[in-house]
Amino acid sequence: MTSVSQCFEHLRSRARCALIPFITAGDPDLETTEQALQVLDQNGADLIELGVPYSDPLADGPVIQAAATRSLQRGTKLEQVLELVQRVSPTLRSPIILFTYYNPILNRGIERFLQEIAAAGVKGVVVPDLPLEEAEILLRPATAHGIELILLVAPTTPKERISAIAAHSQGFIYLVSTTGVTGIRSQMESRVKDMLLELRGVTDKPVGVGFGISQPEHARQVMNWGSDAVIVGSAFVKRLADVPADKGLREIAEFCRSLKRAIASV
Amino acid sequence: MTTTPLHSGLQPTHSTQHPDSLGRFGKFGGKYVPETLMPALTELEAAFYRYKGDADFQQELAGLLKDYVGRPTPLYFAERLTAYYAHSDGTGLQIYLKREDLNHTGAHKINNALAQVLLAKRMGKQRIIAETGAGQHGVATATVCARFGLQCIIYMGIHDMDRQALNVFRMRLMGAEVRPVESGTGTLKDATSEAIRDWVTNVETTHYILGSVAGPHPYPMLVRDFQAVIGQETRAQCLEKWGGLPDILLACVGGGSNAMGLFHEFVNEPTVRLIGIEAAGEGVETGKHAATLTQGRVGVLHGAMSYLLQDEEGQVVEPHSISAGLDYPGVGPEHSYLKDLGRAEYYSITDQQALAAFQRLSQLEGIIPALETAHAIAHLETLCPQLTGSPRIVINCSGRGDKDVQSVAKFLDPA
Numbered sequence: 052m053t054s055v056s057q058c059f060e061h062l063r064s065r066a067r068c069a070l071i072p073f074i075t076a077g078d079p080d081l082e083t084t085e086q087a088l089q090v091l092d093q094n095g096a097d098l099i100e101l102g103v104p105y106s107d108p109l110a111d112g113p114v115i116q117a118a119a120t121r122s123l124q125r126g127t128k129l130e131q132v133l134e135l136v137q138r139v140s141p142t143l144r145s146p147i148i149l150f151t152y153y154n155p156i157l158n159r160g161i162e163r164f165l166q167e168i169a170a171a172g173v174k175g176v177v178v179p180d181l182p183l184e185e186a187e188i189l190l191r192p193a194t195a196h197g198i199e200l201i202l203l204v205a206p207t208t209p210k211e212r213i214s215a216i217a218a219h220s221q222g223f224i225y226l227v228s229t230t231g232v233t234g235i236r237s238q239m240e241s242r243v244k245d246m247l248l249e250l251r252g253v254t255d256k257p258v259g260v261g262f263g264i265s266q267p268e269h270a271r272q273v274m275n276w277g278s279d280a281v282i283v284g285s286a287f288v289k290r291l292a293d294v295p296a297d298k299g300l301r302e303i304a305e306f307c308r309s310l311k312r313a314i315a316s317v
Numbered sequence: 318m319t320t321t322p323l324h325s326g327l328q329p330t331h332s333t334q335h336p337d338s339l340g341r342f343g344k345f346g347g348k349y350v351p352e353t354l355m356p357a358l359t360e361l362e363a364a365f366y367r368y369k370g371d372a373d374f375q376q377e378l379a380g381l382l383k384d385y386v387g388r389p390t391p392l393y394f395a396e397r398l399t400a401y402y403a404h405s406d407g408t409g410l411q412i413y414l415k416r417e418d419l420n421h422t423g424a425h426k427i428n429n430a431l432a433q434v435l436l437a438k439r440m441g442k443q444r445i446i447a448e449t450g451a452g453q454h455g456v457a458t459a460t461v462c463a464r465f466g467l468q469c470i471i472y473m474g475i476h477d478m479d480r481q482a483l484n485v486f487r488m489r490l491m492g493a494e495v496r497p498v499e500s501g502t503g504t505l506k507d508a509t510s511e512a513i514r515d516w517v518t519n520v521e522t523t524h525y526i527l528g529s530v531a532g533p534h535p536y537p538m539l540v541r542d543f544q545a546v547i548g549q550e551t552r553a554q555c556l557e558k559w560g561g562l563p564d565i566l567l568a569c570v571g572g573g574s575n576a577m578g579l580f581h582e583f584v585n586e587p588t589v590r591l592i593g594i595e596a597a598g599e600g601v602e603t604g605k606h607a608a609t610l611t612q613g614r615v616g617v618l619h620g621a622m623s624y625l626l627q628d629e630e631g632q633v634v635e636p637h638s639i640s641a642g643l644d645y646p647g648v649g650p651e652h653s654y655l656k657d658l659g660r661a662e663y664y665s666i667t668d669q670q671a672l673a674a675f676q677r678l679s680q681l682e683g684i685i686p687a688l689e690t691a692h693a694i695a696h697l698e699t700l701c702p703q704l705t706g707s708p709r710i711v712i713n714c715s716g717r718g719d720k721d722v723q724s725v726a727k728f729l730d731p732a
Contacts, residue, residue: 105632106501106632106633107501107506107510107618107619107633109350109351109510109513109514109517109619110351110517112514116500120500123632128630129630153349153617154616154617154618154625154627154631154633155630155631155632156631157615157616157617157622157631158614158616158627158629158630158631159631179351180349180350180351180617180620181349182348182349182350182351182352182355183352183355184339184347184348184355185339185347185348185349202352203351203352204352205351205352205353205355206353207352207353207354207355207356207357207520207521208352208353208355208356209356212355212356216352227351227352227353230353230517230518230519230520230521231353231517231518232514232517232518
């Protein structure tokens with residue numbers, strides 16, 4: 052199965068920008084999540100981020116917070132999420148990246164966590180509350196399990212720190228587009244362009260831009276600024292929430308295609 | 318467990334007083350925050366060290382602590398409380414109260430809020446945010462923001478806004494905006510999460526006045542050092558009153574700032590027993606409690622590794638306490654460190670025991686303590702029968718109870 056890095060190499064060779072949708076596992080329910088992964092895979096996703104619901108999601112805005120709360124209220128457990136990934140990942144073209152806060156990892160034990168997610172077919176991990184200094188504990192063991200740990204760069208990150216994060220990040224570098232939490236915003240900050248240039252100067256690794264991208268025009272703009280990937284979360288989560296599952300699935304299929312069209316060619 | 322320090326070259330020192338360069342006390346502490354905040358934490362740490370040794374800063378702080386806050390606070394001999402607990406042979410614990418309740422705004426919280434606002438001013442931040450549980454930290458922050466003309470936004474759980482309505486009114490009166498937090502249980506944990514989200518969003522213009530010795534480094538160290546004045550005064554006052562050290566220090570622990578403020582000066586005095594009291598809520602066996610150190614497991618919450626109330630999935634458990642200031646599922650990392658070292662002891666007190674102590678101190682000494690403080694007072698019931706001779710104890714009377722009288726009245730007479 053393709054790793055996150057291999058997926059980016061493949062896209063790069065064809066000069067294509069990757070589309071990475073995000074959904075929260077277990078919202079509205081795990082069956083819908085399983086179908087949603089397939090729908091996204093068939094409608095333009097190149098990689099998929101799957102959010103593990105957490106009780107205290109510090110980096111998330113209201114949409115993803117609410118999705119996590121609903122999912123936990125339904126009793127979603129990490130084990131069920133991994134069973135789901137194990138079932139569905141062999142049928143997907145897109146590598147699965149797990150988005151999880153650190154405490155559930157610590158609680159399970161780092162070795163056991165990595166072993167279980169690798170066995171389930173997960174290819175990458177994003178841990179939003181694990182900055183570079185704290186990430187070292189996860190970086191090396193992740194490699195040993197064939198998991199890539201994707202580190203984040205923020206608009207406030209100083210130059211020398213950008214280089215250090217870029218050097219350690221695996222798979223790609225997650226560029227947070229704005230100071231703030233996840234969520235839908237009306238426009239992209241132009242400093243993203245400067246940060247992409249900054250990153251280009253210090254690394255050959257792919258860069259994906261996320262947080263706040265909610266429209267095809269945003270995706271196209273970020274691609275034109277030189278991003279290797281666009282990550283779209285809340286806008287997908289919102290389309291799955293509070294509507295009957297079949298309607299939600301139709302909506303994310305259509306939305307995924309519209310994002311894909313926006314970044315398909317210049 | 319997987320909690321060893323990350324850099325082999327940065328092992329924590331064996332001193333119990335200084336965190337290592339990653340802000341760790343042993344394995345506890347650290348900076349588990351979104352990348353966006355990392356530069357702000359570095360900036361704050363640099364400013365803290367810079368002004369710690371800056372004469373102008375220290376002079377301004379000392380002047381305001383004296384004339385605005387009303388320090389030093391008295392060390393009061395609680396004569397009737399001492400008599401109440403005396404053994405039949407006339408010996409017994411000699412009980413002293415460190416009267417932090419007499420500070421301006423009625424609790425120890427202003428020591429830290431004042432110092433941090435002076436820091437924020439020098440860092441050029443014009444917008445201040447804070448979380449609050451009982452409202453005492455929120456009131457202290459609103460107070461110092463009014464004093465310095467800074468914009469002030471306080472995050473408070475809706476449940477706490479209800480049970481601490483008086484403090485909500487005080488904050489608004491002083492010009493602060495109180496933002497209700499509805500997520501989770503609508504208590505301190507959720508207010509803290511929301512304050513951190515605000516800081517992530519507005520970090521370039523905003524200083525976050527965290528109110529306890531919790532959160533990411535440098536907060537646990539910084540807040541402790543700004544509260545350490547409590548212990549420093551206590552040492553001098555003990556020396557003056559009986560020419561020696563206290564035998565026991567006793568304080569309540571939510572996040573743990575009043576306890577660390579009292580303990581810090583004495584951590585390296587091996588003859589001084591340190592006792593922290595957590596909230597057992599309806600009883601630890603019911604699961605409805607906030608006894609983090611005695612019932613929790615090591616985890617990460619609000620940026621720090623520490624003991625944490627969590628379920629088998631690593632989801633943070635909703636705590637319970639009658640006291641809004643102790644109703645928190647985490648605890649400051651240095652307390653976890655002192656616990657594991659065996660340097661400090663931690664016990665828990667139920668809502669009912671705290672209510673009894675609330676009334677006892679009111680009736681015997683004419684001092685209405687905060688419900689938080691009442692937890693520490695309540696531990697005397699357990700402690701006194703265990704002791705022989707007449708050792709001297711200093712209890713941190715961390716706050717006054719005016720804010721609690723309405724909710725206590727409801728509990729005592731539900732009709």
